[in-house]
Amino acid sequence: MALNRRYLNRFFIRFGLVTFTLLALGPVLWGVVTSLFPLSSLTSRPPDLNPVNLTIENYILVFDTSRGLFSGLINSFIIAFFTSAVALAVGSAAAYALARLNMPGSNLILMMILATQMFPGIVIAIPLFLVMSRLDLVDTHFGLIMVYLSFILPIVIWILKGFFESVPMELERAAAVDGATPLQTFQFVVLPISLPPLFATGVFAFIESWNEFFFAIILTRINVKTAPIAIAEFSGQYTTLYGQMLASAVLASIPVVILAIIFRRFILEGFVEGAIKA
Amino acid sequence: MATLELIHLVKKFGEFTAINDISLRVEESEFVTLLGPSGCGKSTLLNMISGLEDVTEGEIKMNGKVVNQLGPFERDVAMVFQNYALYPHMTVEENIGFSMRLRKRPKEEISSRVKGVANMLELGHLLHRLPRELSGGQQQRVAIGRAVIREPSIFLFDEPFSNLDAALRVKTRGEIKELHQRLGVTSIFVTHDQEEALSLSDHIAVLSTGKLEQLGSPEEIYSKPASKYVARFIGSPQMDIFSGDFETIDGNLAYRIGQASIPLPKEITYPNQTLDMGVRPEFVMLGSSGFPASVRLVQPVGPFTYVTVDWQGGSVTARVNGVSHLKVKENLHVEFDPTGMLFFDRESEKRRDI
Numbered sequence: 059m060a061l062n063r064r065y066l067n068r069f070f071i072r073f074g075l076v077t078f079t080l081l082a083l084g085p086v087l088w089g090v091v092t093s094l095f096p097l098s099s100l101t102s103r104p105p106d107l108n109p110v111n112l113t114i115e116n117y118i119l120v121f122d123t124s125r126g127l128f129s130g131l132i133n134s135f136i137i138a139f140f141t142s143a144v145a146l147a148v149g150s151a152a153a154y155a156l157a158r159l160n161m162p163g164s165n166l167i168l169m170m171i172l173a174t175q176m177f178p179g180i181v182i183a184i185p186l187f188l189v190m191s192r193l194d195l196v197d198t199h200f201g202l203i204m205v206y207l208s209f210i211l212p213i214v215i216w217i218l219k220g221f222f223e224s225v226p227m228e229l230e231r232a233a234a235v236d237g238a239t240p241l242q243t244f245q246f247v248v249l250p251i252s253l254p255p256l257f258a259t260g261v262f263a264f265i266e267s268w269n270e271f272f273f274a275i276i277l278t279r280i281n282v283k284t285a286p287i288a289i290a291e292f293s294g295q296y297t298t299l300y301g302q303m304l305a306s307a308v309l310a311s312i313p314v315v316i317l318a319i320i321f322r323r324f325i326l327e328g329f330v331e332g333a334i335k336a
Numbered sequence: 337m338a339t340l341e342l343i344h345l346v347k348k349f350g351e352f353t354a355i356n357d358i359s360l361r362v363e364e365s366e367f368v369t370l371l372g373p374s375g376c377g378k379s380t381l382l383n384m385i386s387g388l389e390d391v392t393e394g395e396i397k398m399n400g401k402v403v404n405q406l407g408p409f410e411r412d413v414a415m416v417f418q419n420y421a422l423y424p425h426m427t428v429e430e431n432i433g434f435s436m437r438l439r440k441r442p443k444e445e446i447s448s449r450v451k452g453v454a455n456m457l458e459l460g461h462l463l464h465r466l467p468r469e470l471s472g473g474q475q476q477r478v479a480i481g482r483a484v485i486r487e488p489s490i491f492l493f494d495e496p497f498s499n500l501d502a503a504l505r506v507k508t509r510g511e512i513k514e515l516h517q518r519l520g521v522t523s524i525f526v527t528h529d530q531e532e533a534l535s536l537s538d539h540i541a542v543l544s545t546g547k548l549e550q551l552g553s554p555e556e557i558y559s560k561p562a563s564k565y566v567a568r569f570i571g572s573p574q575m576d577i578f579s580g581d582f583e584t585i586d587g588n589l590a591y592r593i594g595q596a597s598i599p600l601p602k603e604i605t606y607p608n609q610t611l612d613m614g615v616r617p618e619f620v621m622l623g624s625s626g627f628p629a630s631v632r633l634v635q636p637v638g639p640f641t642y643v644t645v646d647w648q649g650g651s652v653t654a655r656v657n658g659v660s661h662l663k664v665k666e667n668l669h670v671e672f673d674p675t676g677m678l679f680f681d682r683e684s685e686k687r688r689d690i
Contacts, residue, residue, distance in 0.1 A: 228417045228418075228419055231415075231421065232415070232417060232423075232482075233423075233434075234388065234407065234408050234409070235386060235388070235408040235409065235414060235415045236409070236434050236435040236482070236486075237408075237409035237435050237438050238438055242438060246434070250425045251423075251424055251425050
């Protein structure tokens with residue numbers, strides 16, 4: 059009886075996981091398929107997925123034409139790279155200060171940081187556009203990086219603050235007793251054990267800004283068009299080039315997937331485990 | 337090896353006074369325990385000695401030199417933390433050798449010193465493990481190793497056994513005592529466990545809410561507690577303390593508790609003040625003579641049995657050798673050994689010799 063129930067539980071858990079995976083992966087798979095077939099075989103009924111029709115024509119075309127995908131990828135990379143770098147540098151310092159220093163008003167600061175997350179983008183879109191255009195920051199890398207930081211940095215600060223608070227104070231005290239200067243304590247103790255959460259939040263910040271669409275479409279024109287915008291532009295007023303659009307989407311997903319694979323180990327690893335015997 | 341002197345030490349956190357005018361002196365090679373309940377300030381005091389916490393008022397002297405302004409490392413102290421605080425990303429070898437690596441000692445020297453210390457602490461076979469791969473007792477020994485390799489003037493221990501189970505605790509206690517006998521390094525040990533304090537220390541400093549209640553040898557602290565507070569804190573089960581009065585019966589002095597009048601030895605003269613009387617279980621006898629009482633509670637602890645009896649509206653606990661066959665509600669008589677009776681001022685709660 060108990061055994062049956064266990065099997066039943068397992069069955070439902072696996073069923074749920076498989077369903078979720080299919081739901082999540084389905085559109086991705088269909089996107090890959092679409093990018094590899096000519097439009098004619100996709101629009102025929104039923105779709106003609108005969109492997110002889112497989113083609114990489116779409117992938118060649120997206121770089122051939124003056125669609126701006128390539129420059130979009132470059133722009134996205136510049137913006138995502140600097141956003142995550144600044145988010146980590148500023149965010150870790152802020153989080154460390156908020157977690158460790160007894161500052162007056164630190165709770166208020168934290169709440170204000172969190173409060174910035176409570177406005178839907180659409181609410182601030184118009185005022186933000188006005189501010190950015192007055193500052194001449196529309197269609198600049200710097201402008202978009204600043205806007206992305208404004209919503210990514212608070213999350214990074216909150217995540218890292220939680221981590222730093224879980225690091226026992228005694229580790230730093232032990233290092234001080236062992237004769238480490240504050241800088242050495244940071245270099246040899248705090249930084250090494252903070253690498254996994256730093257990687258995780260860094261990857262998070264990168265993906266967030268890499269994928270961002272809403273502010274990008276409002277705040278860019280020509281020069282700083284990011285990959286998501288370039289992809290969207292395959293859908294025109296009269297025709298939509300599905301094959302090329304999805305080929306671009308697949309290409310744009312590759313860096314993110316690679317990031318996730320490389321840092322998976324660091325993201326999952328809990329170095330702090332074992333620092334303290336619970 | 338060093339002497340340590342605390343002179344009128346005060347520590348305030350804002351309005352809150354954590355350490356209130358504590359003075360004490362620790363001689364070279366002494367093992368001194370700071371003992372008190374949680375929140376009494378003993379860890380704060382240790383952190384002040386280590387240099388991790390600064391001093392609000394007063395002076396800390398090591399070997400006669402004021403060290404208030406020096407950091408932990410310059411004070412040449414090593415510390416073992418309650419949660420060990422091992423560096424989680426470093427192996428046992430790296431943990432123990434970290435202080436030498438910071439001082440840029442040559443690799444071969446570090447490695448041979450680490451091996452020496454590790455072998456002494458029976459960690460030799462674990463050098464390449466990470467802290468999370470060790471048992472609690474092993475982690476504890478790594479923490480001690482990290483302190484030992486420094487060859488400091490003073491060892492500081494902040495409740496180092498509180499994360500160990502009971503059996504391991506007693507074993508580690510023995511190891512620490514042996515280590516101290518072997519190295520002879522002046523040691524300050526913080527604990528809330530009276531048994532640890534009594535078994536390890538040359539001297540015990542009993543603290544209560546930031547104040548030093550008593551500094552003395554374990555025997556003094558146990559048999560001549562300076563106050564009711566110390567008397568109650570040391571000894572398990574607790575000392576029983578009664579509020580009675582002196583009286584003279586037929587020219588002989590006695591102490592009356594309820595209806596019972598306990599005769600006192602001839603040497604004691606009438607003290608002319610109101611005093612409370614305390615007595616430890618080993619000075620209470622149960623038998624057929626004395627004052628009538630009835631058994632309330634029987635607690636065997638192996639070599640002894642503690643028997644608590646209802647007596648004069650309250651209760652008193654006696655220590656009986658071996659196993660007791662007394663039953664609850666059984667009637668018997670209770671007697672007191674006057675040599676074990678201690679008197680405390682009812683107002684100030686200080687002990688008075690009479």
